[in-house]
Amino acid sequence: MNKNNLYVDIHVLQNVPPSCINRDDTGSPKTAKYGGAVRARVSSQAWKHEIRKMFEEEFESDKLGVRTRKVPQMIAEEIQKMDSSISSENADKLAAKILGNIGVKEGKNGDSSVLIFFSRIQAKALAELIMKDSKDKAEYKAALKNFPSVDMALFGRMVASDSSLNYDAAAQVAHAISTHAIHNEYDYFTAVDDVNKEDESGAGHLGTIEFNSSTLYRYANVNVLELEKNLGSYTSEALRGFVDAFIKSMPTGKQNTFANRTVPDFVYITIRKDQPINFAGAFEKPVSGSNGYLEESEKRFMEYAQKVYKNYACEPEVVLTFGEKNIEEILEELKCAIEEQLSESEVE
Numbered sequence: 001m002n003k004n005n006l007y008v009d010i011h012v013l014q015n016v017p018p019s020c021i022n023r024d025d026t027g028s029p030k031t032a033k034y035g036g037a038v039r040a041r042v043s044s045q046a047w048k049h050e051i052r053k054m055f056e057e058e059f060e061s062d063k064l065g066v067r068t069r070k071v072p073q074m075i076a077e078e079i080q081k082m083d084s085s086i087s088s089e090n091a092d093k094l095a096a097k098i099l100g101n102i103g104v105k106e107g108k109n110g111d112s113s114v115l116i117f118f119s120r121i122q123a124k125a126l127a128e129l130i131m132k133d134s135k136d137k138a139e140y141k142a143a144l145k146n147f148p149s150v151d152m153a154l155f156g157r158m159v160a161s162d163s164s165l166n167y168d169a170a171a172q173v174a175h176a177i178s179t180h181a182i183h184n185e186y187d188y189f190t191a192v193d194d195v196n197k198e199d200e201s202g203a204g205h206l207g208t209i210e211f212n213s214s215t216l217y218r219y220a221n222v223n224v225l226e227l228e229k230n231l232g233s234y235t236s237e238a239l240r241g242f243v244d245a246f247i248k249s250m251p252t253g254k255q256n257t258f259a260n261r262t263v264p265d266f267v268y269i270t271i272r273k274d275q276p277i278n279f280a281g282a283f284e285k286p287v288s289g290s291n292g293y294l295e296e297s298e299k300r301f302m303e304y305a306q307k308v309y310k311n312y313a314c315e316p317e318v319v320l321t322f323g324e325k326n327i328e329e330i331l332e333e334l335k336c337a338i339e340e341q342l343s344e345s346e347v348e
Contacts, residue, residue: 006225006341007276010246011268012218013297019260020211022046023255028210029184035284037181040214044173050249052151058241065119065149069111072096078127094130101140103162117157119149150238153230176212179283179297186210204228215293217283221276240335246321266298270316271337277302277313
């Protein structure tokens with residue numbers, strides 16, 4: 001076992017009724033072929049988008065970043081907060097100089113030419129350098145590299161023009177797949193013209209919506225030491241917020257049509273010191289659903305986990321599952337366990 005490894009794995013089984021929460025370019029629910037069978041699929045990008053939206057409830061705004069081309073405008077706002085006597089026009093001119101100092105090309109209307117994952121704290125640090133009239137480009141790059149937001153540390157940042165400004169993602173999120181085979185279905189619907197006269201028959205509109213229902217296996221992991229490298233003492237709080245958002249979030253595609261929002265039926269969280277392990281192999285053979293999928297999926301999962309622990313991997317340092325404890329108690333226990341593990345690693 002490598003003492004320099006520390007991972008949190010989050011495994012979820014979640015029933016989703018008729019829905020179309022993540023569509024492809026033709027409007028069909030996304031699918032994947034696994035174990036020779038077609039499965040329902042929800043992309044990791046779709047779920048991460050919803051996780052980031054939930055972060056607005058989990059964290060204060062100064063702990064979060066934004067993906068934007070309007071970097072100069074954000075810095076200009078910070079300049080005016082520091083000195084209200086500076087006009088908006090002059091603040092914009094001062095901030096516009098920042099792009100050259102951080103090696104990013106200027107686009108239209110004073111924006112940056114590319115999206116940059118950027119935090120309010122970084123905007124403030126850059127504004128401070130402008131206000132003291134720093135000419136040192138290294139200082140500007142350091143300000144853009146330091147003070148990463150929670151979502152930057154978790155999901156990473158890539159700046160193509162300067163790799164020194166990149167962050168490695170501490171979190172990995174798998175595409176969710178159904179534990180069983182699925183066949184997409186079609187809902188045929190009509191809409192009636194409410195102002196039709198009595199002698200006018202027929203629908204005002206006809207259409208179809210493709211959908212499916214599924215028991216999804218969802219998985220994510222977090223490299224805790226990578227997260228700590230960027231967030232320091234805030235690591236356990238950030239991890240708690242990520243796990244909470246991962247468990248509770250759901251992509252919102254066609255949600256008004258299907259009202260399909262559910263909560264997980266099974267959650268299994270581990271703290272590991274060897275490596276993160278995705279347990280999708282438990283469902284390589286599609287679950288048969290004559291009496292539903294959840295019970296058999298949970299049984300398959302636990303049997304597969306024990307097989308992995310016996311043959312390949314170490315038993316987890318900590319296992320947390322729902323039962324006698326609710327989600328808030330589980331999350332607090334996870335936070336405390338991570339703090340304890342990090343404290344032990346420092347002693348070692």
